Amino acid sequence: MxxxxxxxxxxxxxxxxxxxxxxxxxxxxxxxxxxxxxxxxxxxxxxxxxxxxxxxxxxxxxxxxxxxxxxxxxxxxxxxxxxxxxxxxxxxxxxxxxxxxxxxxxxxxxxxxxxxxxxxxxxxxxxxxxxxxxxxxxxxxxxxxxxxxxxxxxxxxxxxxxxxxxxxxxxxxxxxxxxxxxxxxxxxxxxxxxxxxxxxxxxxxxxxxxxxxxxxxxxxxxxxxxxxxxxxWSKPLKQCDVYAHCGAFSRCNTADSPCQCLQGFKELSLEDWNLGDPSGGCVRKNSLQCGNGDRFVPMPGMKSPINSVPFAADSAANCKSTCLNNCSCNAYAYSGTGCSLWFDDLLNIQQLDNGGDELYIRVAASEISSSWKKSTHLPAIVGAIAGALVLLGLVLVLIWTWRKWRPAESSKTVEGSLTAFTYRDLQVATKNFSERLGAGAFGSVFKGTLSDSTLIAVKKLQGITQGEKQFRAEVSTIGTIQHVNLVRLRGFCSEGDKRLLVYDYMENRSLNSHLFHEDDSKAVLDWKTRYNIALGTARGLAYLHEECRDCSRFWFGKAHRSRIQQGFNNHEGNERLSRARMDFRRAITAKADVYSYGMMLFEIISGRRNLEQSENGKIDFFPTQAANQVAKGGNVRVILDSQLEGTANTEELTRAFRAACWCIQDDEIHRPAMAQVVQILEGFLEAMPPPMPRSLQLFVEVNRT
Missing domain, CATH: 2.90.10.10 (Bulb-type lectin domain)
Incomplete structure (x- = not known):
């Protein structure tokens, strides 16, 4: 039914x-x-x-x-x-x-x-x-x-x-x-x-x-x-992940205008497109002539349509001629996996940020000027051949150098300042991953000891799908980061589908182990320590966002990502890799880090989790209470951790509270940069009372009723 x-x-x-x-x-x-x-x-x-x-x-x-x-x-x-x-x-x-x-x-x-x-x-x-x-x-x-x-x-x-x-x-x-x-x-x-x-x-x-x-x-x-x-919430998160959202002969590009007709095509119904419905797709501007009267437009970095027909071609030229000689063939692609031909309407074409296939779209010859043919094809071919020869030469030199200088007695290699551990090395160091320190969205962390008695923290990553080359490239970038408020990455492991990161061990573990515990015998973090942790974390993020030249954006997350060194010096974890680029709400940006930092700041102030369930089953969302304080102009001390018994610097508390509220604004353009957050916490920049975020207005209305 x-x-x-x-x-x-x-x-x-x-x-x-x-x-x-x-x-x-x-x-x-x-x-x-x-x-x-x-x-x-x-x-x-x-x-x-x-x-x-x-x-x-x-x-x-x-x-x-x-x-x-x-x-x-x-x-x-x-x-x-x-x-x-x-x-x-x-x-x-x-x-x-x-x-x-x-x-x-x-x-x-x-x-x-x-x-x-x-x-x-x-x-x-x-x-x-x-x-x-x-x-x-x-x-x-x-x-x-x-x-x-x-x-x-x-x-x-x-x-x-x-x-x-x-x-x-x-x-x-x-x-x-x-x-x-x-x-x-x-x-x-x-x-x-x-x-x-x-x-x-x-x-x-x-x-x-x-x-x-x-x-x-x-x-x-x-x-x-x-x-x-x-x-x-919405699913799929990205519009381009909706199959054939842009219709036939149109490409979807998340970074630009979502839907664009391919070269040589126009909107089937411009009226529908203007009304926000591109699903009708595009049609050819000029009919195909069939045979040598047609040309192909290259489109690099594309996610290819799924309805391809494989063809046994031993070269790109053979693949192209096969498509050209069949009047029903609309596109072709040639790669190491062989030749692919498309005979039906091209659906679900996506422009990718990285990788992808080079797709060749068939168009009428009139769509490509003679100047384009003369100025583009020959230089492209010459450039491709020259680039391939240079790349081949570099690869041969690297292979020769590696074989000459590789230490035969060691199972470890070094990339920059990072050690490439074998999986066996880390099994031994962690006693087969027996002492679990905690877990996050991307895997569990285990305590280990190297052969020289150095304590380490080993994170086993889950759901990391990128290839060996990309993983090593990203790890190499992370390894170059040096900052007093960032945990040092010692090395990594990449064997088969296993991906692990090795960090310095932080004696006092994560911040949440000190903020959220039921053991009354544990010492309560005093306000001065909390404020220094908040300031140190902000400085670390500001470095990642604005001072680290090669750093990609680092997902911050929750209080458990903030590591505490012996003596309660704050170190922020920097283990973000490809999967962490996509938060379930939106693509990760510097301002997404700012939002997460603001949520952590609320937890530092209150000493409680932002989301808790009371004994009567009611869900308590702490930022709602904070938003009420902003709206009423009340005393911020009422949201201070009761364990501190009011012993907090009022000026610092107000700065931290206002900074947290600004950080969680719905619109990214209203959130401060992390460098500005540092200035607010240091007292060099005054933060005015922030407006209440629209999302928190909803929570406030629910609590009122």
């Missing part, structure tokens, strides 16, 4: 908070055979929500004569003035006249029948949440598979995102679900049905969960103070 996964997720297009707009049918239910017309609505039991045809922002076509009808077979449809369906659930009840549509006080619009289920366990056929479009069938759909994983599908055929499995707290590839201060997510699966649902802890909070023209699933919450919808 094909129908809604959860009809309430798209019903928001016709639901709003109760308002007086025309006569309303005082009921919360539509039974089989009944309908709503343009001047009718249904209202939830307690009057929280109203369903009908509304047009404050995006009018529905044919609004005055539109009709929402629940057919006797259980299919829910929207009809236009000619009584033709423009949208449908494509569902049907097994029992005639048994279906009903109910609008709940939680905002859910539920289509029920006596056998309602999200997955038909007998046929194992998935139910679907389709994108609401002007046509009856949308390009994008969210489906629940029989193995209890959700997937996003393009055109019902191409899977491009999966939720991962449910682990009791959330779906494994949707980490936002673990932030449970606003929503309670749950998943039910038994022999009769499988479905996912959520509710808000505060019934006055409006939320909507949608799949739209972007091909992404999104969850929003309404901010009453700003009268705006606040995006809580």
């Amino acid at each position: 094909r129908g809604y996964l959860a009809p309430e997720w798209i019903a928001y297009v016709a639901i709003k908070a109760k308002a007086d707009e025309g006569p309303a049918v005082i009921t919360d239910t539509i039974s089989a055979g009944q309908s709503l017309t343009a001047n009718q609505t249904i209202v939830s039991k307690d009057g929280n929500f109203e369903l009908g045809f509304f047009a404050p922002d995006h009018p529905i076509i044919y609004q005055s004569s539109s009709e929402l009808k629940l057919l006797e077979n259980g299919n829910l449809v929207i009809l236009n003035g000619s009584k033709n369906p423009i949208w449908s659930t494509n569902s049907a009840s097994r029992v005639s006249n048994s279906s009903e549509l109910v609008l709940g006080d939680d905002g859910n619009l539920v289509l029920r029948d006596g056998f309602n289920s999200s997955v038909n366990q007998e046929s194992a056929e998935a139910r679907v949440l389709e994108e609401l479009r002007r046509s009856l069938s949308g390009l994008f759909s969210l489906e629940l598979k029989p193995d209890s994983e959700y997937v996003l599908m393009w055109n019902g055929s191409q899977e491009y995102w999966t939720s991962g499995v449910w682990d009791g707290q959330g779906f494994s590839l949707v980490p936002e679900m673990r932030t449970r201060f606003l929503f309670n997510f749950s998943f039910q699966s038994n022999e009769n049905e499988s479905y996912f649902t959520y509710y808000t802890y505060n019934k006055n909070l409006l939320s909507r969960f949608v799949i739209d023209l972007s091909g992404q699933i999104k969850q929003f919450s309404w901010l009453e103070q700003t009268k705006m919808w606040n995006l809580f």
